[in-house]
Amino acid sequence: MPVSLIMAVQQEPKMSAKQVWDSVEHYTVRCTKCSKWRLIPTKEKYEQIREKIEEEPFQCESAREWRQNISCNDQTDVKQDDNLQWAMDKPSIPRTPSGWQRIIRLRAKGGTKFADVYYVSPSNKRMRSKVELERYLAENPSYQEEGVVASRFSFQSPVALDADYANAKRRAVSAPEDTSANHTQKDEAIPKVIGV
């Protein structure tokens, strides 16, 4: 059963944005009945759907909240587009506490990783991991009093549909005799690595 969430992410940040931009441009969810993709109008709505997707499966009729009369008979909202990267999100990620931002940043193609997730606090502090987040919450107890606790955060990254986007380990594959026609990697100046 495929996970029914997907996001289209742009490769380059919006030009001249002073603040850091989320790389995600469109939020989409798949109808459990007809499997068509429906655009979700806002990030907030998307996060709300994602949080409960397993208890409350999404279907086209759910989109009537923002689109009158939409049904499975309407054609799909999105087709994959060459200018965008597509990624599958994890279900059941808690909705971002109000006043906070959960930001996904794409990395450059060909690196070791597809994307980074980080949170920005209402006071504009940027956190890169659960450890940093918990430390920050401990140092700022007022958040916890409001119910903003560590369990409401998740650093789970979406997964690129393009399997070749990342993982381009620049490490040479150690190649004893038999990997002859494996791939077309340039063999220029790659340090030899021994063993596994």
Next chain:
DNA sequence: GCCACCGGTGGC
């Protein structure tokens, strides 16, 4: 082998 975490640094 994977990935959460964080140190390093290039570009501003």
Next chain:
DNA sequence: GCCACCGGTGGC
């Protein structure tokens, strides 16, 4: 000097 971005790795 800052910080966005990336690579490396320790712990599982």
